[in-house]
Amino acid sequence: MKTLDDFNFENKKALIRVDFNVPLNENFEVTDATRILSAKPTIIKIIEDEGSCILMSHLGRPKGIQDRFSLCHIVKTVEDIIGVEVIFVSDCIGHKAETASANLESGQILLLENLRFHDEEKKGDVKFAEHLSKLADIYVNDAFGTAHRAHASTTVIAQFFRKQKCFGYLLAKEIKSIQKVMQTGEKPVLAILGGAKVSSKITIIKNILDKVDHLIIGGGMTFTFVKAQGGGIGDSICEDDKMDLALEILKQAKAKNVQIHLPLDVVAANAFSNDAETQIVDVFSIPDGWQGLDIGPKAIENFHNIVMQSKTILWNGPLGVFEMKNFAKGTIALGSSIAEATKNGAFSLVGGGDSVAAVKQFGFQDKVSYVSTGGGAMLESLEGKTLPGIAAILEE
Ligand code: AMP
Numbered sequence: 341m342k343t344l345d346d347f348n349f350e351n352k353k354a355l356i357r358v359d360f361n362v363p364l365n366e367n368f369e370v371t372d373a374t375r376i377l378s379a380k381p382t383i384i385k386i387i388e389d390e391g392s393c394i395l396m397s398h399l400g401r402p403k404g405i406q407d408r409f410s411l412c413h414i415v416k417t418v419e420d421i422i423g424v425e426v427i428f429v430s431d432c433i434g435h436k437a438e439t440a441s442a443n444l445e446s447g448q449i450l451l452l453e454n455l456r457f458h459d460e461e462k463k464g465d466v467k468f469a470e471h472l473s474k475l476a477d478i479y480v481n482d483a484f485g486t487a488h489r490a491h492a493s494t495t496v497i498a499q500f501f502r503k504q505k506c507f508g509y510l511l512a513k514e515i516k517s518i519q520k521v522m523q524t525g526e527k528p529v530l531a532i533l534g535g536a537k538v539s540s541k542i543t544i545i546k547n548i549l550d551k552v553d554h555l556i557i558g559g560g561m562t563f564t565f566v567k568a569q570g571g572g573i574g575d576s577i578c579e580d581d582k583m584d585l586a587l588e589i590l591k592q593a594k595a596k597n598v599q600i601h602l603p604l605d606v607v608a609a610n611a612f613s614n615d616a617e618t619q620i621v622d623v624f625s626i627p628d629g630w631q632g633l634d635i636g637p638k639a640i641e642n643f644h645n646i647v648m649q650s651k652t653i654l655w656n657g658p659l660g661v662f663e664m665k666n667f668a669k670g671t672i673a674l675g676s677s678i679a680e681a682t683k684n685g686a687f688s689l690v691g692g693g694d695s696v697a698a699v700k701q702f703g704f705q706d707k708v709s710y711v712s713t714g715g716g717a718m719l720e721s722l723e724g725k726t727l728p729g730i731a732a733i734l735e736e
Contacts, residue, residue, distance in 0.1 A: 341515070342506040342733070344382060347478060349391025351446055355476035356382060356508060357493050357729075359483035359713070360397035360414060368413040375485070376414070376421050378713055382482045382508035383422055383449065390446045394476050396432055396493055397483070398456040405457045415451060426451050432458065433471040441475040455493050462489075464496045473500035482508025484714040487729030488721075498732035505733050510713065515730065517689045517710040518721045522551050525652030525687060532643075532674065534559030535657030535694060538582045544656070545589055547724040549596050554646055556601045558635055558659035558670070562623065565590070565602055571624035574608065575631040601646060605636030607660070607667060614664040634660030635670035647677040653688040655708075656722065658698050672702050679707035691718035 358379045363371045370376070379395075386393050395418075402409035412428050419426045424447070429440040432452035444450050452475075455461040460468035469492040473479065479501040481487070486494045498505050507515065521529070529552045533541055538561045548555065557565060563576040568583035569590075593600045606623050608630040609616035620636045621627065635643070647653060655678060659670040675698065682688045690699050691712035705711050712718045717727060 341512065343512045344385050344480065344506055344509060347506060349386045349389035349478065352389075352391045352478055353394060353441065353444060353476040354386050354391055354478045354480050355394045355396065355472065355497075356386075356480040357483045357486075357497075358382075358395050358397050358508075359485040360395070360411065360418070361399050361485065362414060362417075364408075364413055368408070370414055370417040373417055373421060375713065376418055378510050379482055379508070380421060382480065382510060385509070386480075387422075387424060387447055387449070392444045392446055393449045394441055394444065394452065395449065396452045396455055396472065398461065398486070398493075399454045400456075402454060402456050409454050409456070411451060411454050418449075418451065422449065424449050429453060433468065437475060455491075461492045464490050464492050466492075466496055468492045469496040470500055473497050477504060479505040480508045481505070481729055481733055482510045483729070484511050484514040484712070484717050486717070487511065487514075487714065487727040488717040488725070490728040494729040495732040498735065502736070507730075507733055511730075513710070514712060514714065514717075517712065518691075518718075520687055521652055521654045521689050522722075522724075525551075527652070528553040528650050529652040529654075530554040530556065530646060530650035531654045531656075532556040532558065532647075532659075533561065533657050534659045534671075536560040536577065538564045538579055538586060541657065542582070542585060543723040544719065546592075547722065548654075549589070549592055549598050552598055552654075554599050554601065554650065555593065556643055556646060558603055558639075558643075558674075559657055561657075562602055562606075563632060566623055569624075572626055572628075573632070574626035574628050576606075576608075576626055577631070601642065603635040603639030603659070603670075604642055605638045606632035607634040607636055607669070609633045609667070612661075614666050616666075618666065633664070634667040640670055640673045643674060644677040647674070647681050648684070650681060651686050653678055653681060653686055654722075655688070655690045655695050656692045656719075658694050662694075662698050662701075668698075668702075671698050675699055675702050675704040679704050682708050692722065693719070
């Protein structure tokens with residue numbers, strides 16, 4: 341796997357696909373600069389080598405050219421974070437971009453305008469990718485968030501660089517973290533899958549059964565598994581058409597010697613509301629009119645013990661409706677168990693969607709081994725798919 345360290349960028353122009361799709365407020369100020377900070381090590385390495393950086397990214401989902409999606413709004417933030425002046429060019433291909441790139445000197449940074457101002461980007465247009473490729477000597481992909489898309493700048497462009505292409509530090513770190521869980525993780529390996537629906541996680545569950553020793557199932561998914569086994573789930577969320585699948589998963593897990601753990605008890609509420617009345621009940625006997633919205637105290641303790649025995653931990657999806665304060669306890673408790681296990685030497689990866697939001701909201705992001713920067717890309721990796729953006733760098 342070629343990374344930045346295999347190249348010396350002295351007097352070279354690097355075209356870096358970054359993910360600067362950052363949130364902006366109504367005054368066009370960056371409200372969360374995590375993605376820019378994540379790309380910093382790659383940019384600094386190239387500048388310190390005395391090369392130059394041409395940064396390209398998308399921002400939002402523009403329809404044609406729309407000023408509110410211009411990357412000009414983020415120039416100041418990028419300058420503050422990297423500590424180097426950023427030259428901005430108002431198109432990503434064509435005469436302006438070519439001139440700006442030709443004039444670029446070692447140590448300088450050029451930021452191209454939003455790639456998605458051209459429809460060709462999302463279409464994976466080969467000619468558009470070729471135009472982009474003309475701007476630089478080496479292609480670096482450091483955008484994990486878009487690595488599952490076969491877009492012009494994330495995948496198609498790589499063919500024009502043959503051996504002159506590599507992963508940036510961020511993308512390399514994402515790949516290594518996934519490998520650590522899915523291939524080389526120290527046993528026992530534990531996966532914790534939460535979230536709302538079985539249907540959105542089914543491919544992950546199937547793929548993961550070959551990799552893990554323990555699987556904790558929490559969140560809304562729980563109730564499809566409980567009802568399928570004859571339990572009473574009251575008004576809890578359930579996908580009746582996925583009950584056969586749930587039984588099949590339980591059977592497969594047994595055959596593969598994977599222990600599946602459901603929550604022993606739940607916090608049941610008489611309405612889907614933070615102000616609802618609540619009671620703790622056994623997960624198999626939720627009364628009619630009540631719905632499970634969080635895991636209960638016995639489940640918290642049981643999951644804690646399983647987490648503490650594990651050496652490799654993957655967490656995807658909250659264990660309850662964590663957006664409501666009264667149903668966030670299980671998700672917070674799990675975060676703190678994983679933090680403790682990590683402190684004791686376990687490797688922990690949090691990835692994909694709402695669990696990342698939960699980890700950040702409750703302050704665990706520096707207490708786990710790695711928090712992934714890619715939602716869809718992480719989910720597809722866990723499903724066992726090869727991401728096109730990664731495959732394109734590995735191809736000769
Ligand atoms: P996902 O995007 O599939 O990871 O699902 C995340 C969503 O699942 C969050 O918005 C949670 O509120 C929701 N969720 C978690 N537990 C439950 C539950 N017991 N009942 C209903 N929704 C839940």
